Amino acid sequence: MEKIAAYLEEVKKIAIAGHVNPDGDCIGSCMGMYLYLTENYPELDVDVFLEEPKEVFSFLKDFDKIRTGHEENASYDLMILLDISSRDRVGVVGDLIDSAGKVLCLDHHRTNEGAYTWFYNDPEASSTAEVVYRFLDPEKISEKCAEALYMGIAHDTGIFQYQNCSPETMCVAAELMKKGIPHSWIIDRTYYQKTYEENQILGRALIESFLFFGGKVIVSVVRERTMKFFGVTPKDMDGIVSQLRNTIGVEVAVFLYETDWLEYKVSMRSKDYVDVSRVAAVFGGGGHARAAGCTIQGMHRDVINAIAKELDLQFREHDEAVKRQEKNDEEDG
Numbered sequence: 001m002e003k004i005a006a007y008l009e010e011v012k013k014i015a016i017a018g019h020v021n022p023d024g025d026c027i028g029s030c031m032g033m034y035l036y037l038t039e040n041y042p043e044l045d046v047d048v049f050l051e052e053p054k055e056v057f058s059f060l061k062d063f064d065k066i067r068t069g070h071e072e073n074a075s076y077d078l079m080i081l082l083d084i085s086s087r088d089r090v091g092v093v094g095d096l097i098d099s100a101g102k103v104l105c106l107d108h109h110r111t112n113e114g115a116y117t118w119f120y121n122d123p124e125a126s127s128t129a130e131v132v133y134r135f136l137d138p139e140k141i142s143e144k145c146a147e148a149l150y151m152g153i154a155h156d157t158g159i160f161q162y163q164n165c166s167p168e169t170m171c172v173a174a175e176l177m178k179k180g181i182p183h184s185w186i187i188d189r190t191y192y193q194k195t196y197e198e199n200q201i202l203g204r205a206l207i208e209s210f211l212f213f214g215g216k217v218i219v220s221v222v223r224e225r226t227m228k229f230f231g232v233t234p235k236d237m238d239g240i241v242s243q244l245r246n247t248i249g250v251e252v253a254v255f256l257y258e259t260d261w262l263e264y265k266v267s268m269r270s271k272d273y274v275d276v277s278r279v280a281a282v283f284g285g286g287g288h289a290r291a292a293g294c295t296i297q298g299m300h301r302d303v304i305n306a307i308a309k310e311l312d313l314q315f316r317e318h319d320e321a322v323k324r325q326e327k328n329d330e331e332d333g
């Protein structure tokens with residue numbers, strides 16, 4: 001792995017892009033990379049593409065430079081794809097990948113299959129922002145660039161809480177903090193604070209949730225008419241699945257919202273042992289062991305049943321593994 005400078009030889013036009021419906025890590029990684037390149041390499045022509053990000057991210061420097069569409073005959077010497085999870089999830093500029101001179105993809109999704117000019121995927125990394133940091137010269141990272149990367153790490157670790165948060169993650173976060181960023185404000189403003197509508201739909205999703213598998217699984221569904229009633233869009237429902245996951249005794253939280261007639265976006269989170277990326281992959285989605293997603297067609301009851309079948313498989317595997325372990329312990333003891 002070389003620093004980003006090594007990938008810029010004979011390159012003039014660069015496009016940076018993330019995944020559809022960009023989250024904090026995706027936006028933080030893209031804007032961190034954008035700011036690093038534009039601040040240190042003014043001779044380069046760099047564009048950053050993202051689907052319309054939430055207003056809470058507008059404190060980031062050059063937020064107004066984000067492009068939500070590209071010119072018809074646009075082409076780039078280098079495309080930098082960040083946090084995309086799979087090629088078909090590149091937002092806005094997905095159709096330009098094939099015509100790009102070179103493609104550098106940095107990610108932390110086990111389900112990303114690669115096939116780019118350069119591919120650095122570290123599923124052990126907390127976030128793509130942490131992976132991006134490794135490619136940058138720490139001395140050339142400005143306070144504004146540090147704000148973006150710190151935000152990415154904070155979001156994907158559930159504010160330094162999830163199992164993906166390692167000592168290295170904390171060291172990177174510490175280095176970014178040393179740049180003088182308003183770290184506490186960034187977390188409060190972009191992660192914890194909610195609009196009235198976001199809180200309302202969260203409340204509704206919690207009230208309507210139900211437990212099954214003896215309380216190991218919690219599910220909640222939001223129909224399109226409910227979203228309309230509360231005046232919310234998918235962006236306003238980001239935190240719901242992690243709040244469901246906080247329920248004591250729950251191993252897996254499943255949150256569904258209707259995206260079309262007989263179509264649901266599924267978000268899954270697990271706590272200790274269920275690999276939800278395996279479940280998502282069955283339905284053509286992907287993600288991480290403890291956080292994954294997919295889109296499934298059908299009536300919501302059928303969608304839930306199909307997911308339940310996959311979860312059942314993993315619960316059985318887990319029970320067998322626990323039994324085997326107990327037997328081994330008995331024999332050893």
Ligand code: 5GP
Nearest residue numbers: 085086267268285286287291292293294295
């Ligand atoms: P979320 O539930 O927040 O939408 O996504 C959780 C994780 O799974 C994220 O890392 C996200 O990139 C990934 N993910 C969500 N939906 C999909 C999908 O449809 N396909 C793939 N490949 N990854 C997804």
Ligand code: MN
Nearest residue numbers: 025083128156
């Ligand atoms: Mn990520």
